[in-house]
Amino acid sequence: MATLRRSLAIDLGTASVLVYVKGRGVVLNEPSVVAMDAFTGKILAVGSKAKKMLGRTPGNIIATRPMKDGVIADYNSTEKMLKYFIEKSIGKSLIRPDVIICVPSQITPVQKRAVLQASRKAGANRTYLIEEPLAAAIGSGIDISDPGGHMIIDIGGGTTDVAVIAMGSIVINKSINIAGDELDEAIMSYIKNKYNMLIGERTAEDIKISLSDVEDIQNTDKLFEIRGRSLINGLPMQVFVTPLDVLEALESPINEIINACYYVLDKTPPEIASDLF
Numbered sequence: 001m002a003t004l005r006r007s008l009a010i011d012l013g014t015a016s017v018l019v020y021v022k023g024r025g026v027v028l029n030e031p032s033v034v035a036m037d038a039f040t041g042k043i044l045a046v047g048s049k050a051k052k053m054l055g056r057t058p059g060n061i062i063a064t065r066p067m068k069d070g071v072i073a074d075y076n077s078t079e080k081m082l083k084y085f086i087e088k089s090i091g092k093s094l095i096r097p098d099v100i101i102c103v104p105s106q107i108t109p110v111q112k113r114a115v116l117q118a119s120r121k122a123g124a125n126r127t128y129l130i131e132e133p134l135a136a137a138i139g140s141g142i143d144i145s146d147p148g149g150h151m152i153i154d155i156g157g158g159t160t161d162v163a164v165i166a167m168g169s170i171v172i173n174k175s176i177n178i179a180g181d182e183l184d185e186a187i188m189s190y191i192k193n194k195y196n197m198l199i200g201e202r203t204a205e206d207i208k209i210s211l212s213d214v215e216d217i218q219n220t221d222k223l224f225e226i227r228g229r230s231l232i233n234g235l236p237m238q239v240f241v242t243p244l245d246v247l248e249a250l251e252s253p254i255n256e257i258i259n260a261c262y263y264v265l266d267k268t269p270p271e272i273a274s275d276l277f
């Protein structure tokens, strides 16, 4: 008998939330940002609309990211954001959906409980959790039941998960709080030090996405115009950054990600290490 209960998979990320509905595919991909009235706590916008408000809100509106480093940082906003995204994906329904949510591999039991509780309050019937590297492996077409080892490096917004998986489970893993957000911050501080200019996190992210392609690194002709505020006279200013600037800016956080990979390789059992090799 066909069931009326929907099954959803949710990637509840620091930077973005994706919702997959069984039988329909990915139906939603929006930034994990919530804008609310600072005085009443009322939610004013969620997702793409709220992201446009980041760094631009008047005093009475705050636009925040309820997830930080892959886990819930602001419980109430996360719950409201989840409820909004679930309803946007499948509409309002009396039959609560079953939900599976991706979580970082080194999440604590308390952090897991917070996700389960937020999901239930947001309208889920049963909630299952899956470690992000396993979900990433399945999503990229790897047969995770294979006894041969595979290494997954999942660089998200708040966390990078490096894991070696074999026979359907994680053999060894390392999760670090250095990922896309940290790369944006590295670009912001580089621009500040080199050009005496302040830029916001959205501009930093635009620079990263436009100029961080390794194939472009040597291309000194590729320039990216950015605007911000001068630290010297407080006036608006513009500069042109190159892929080489981005390479210099990102060197330290990228090295930390590489070190996490070394750590995992170092702890990988020899038989599986030979599969990776």
Ligand SMILES: Nc1ncnc2c1ncn2[C@@H]1O[C@H](COP(=O)(O)OP(=O)(O)OP(=O)(O)O)[C@@H](O)[C@H]1O
Pocket (backbone or CB within 6 Å): 011, 012, 013, 014, 015, 016, 017, 069, 070, 071, 132, 155, 156, 157, 158, 159, 160, 179, 180, 181, 205, 208, 209, 212
């Ligand atoms: N083309 C690109 N080049 C470089 N970085 C990108 C690109 N596209 C997206 N990003 C970055 O990827 C990050 C978001 O990745 P993703 O959506 O996997 O994170 P998340 O699942 O929300 O985070 P987490 O797994 O930490 O909870 C952001 O920092 C974003 O700037």
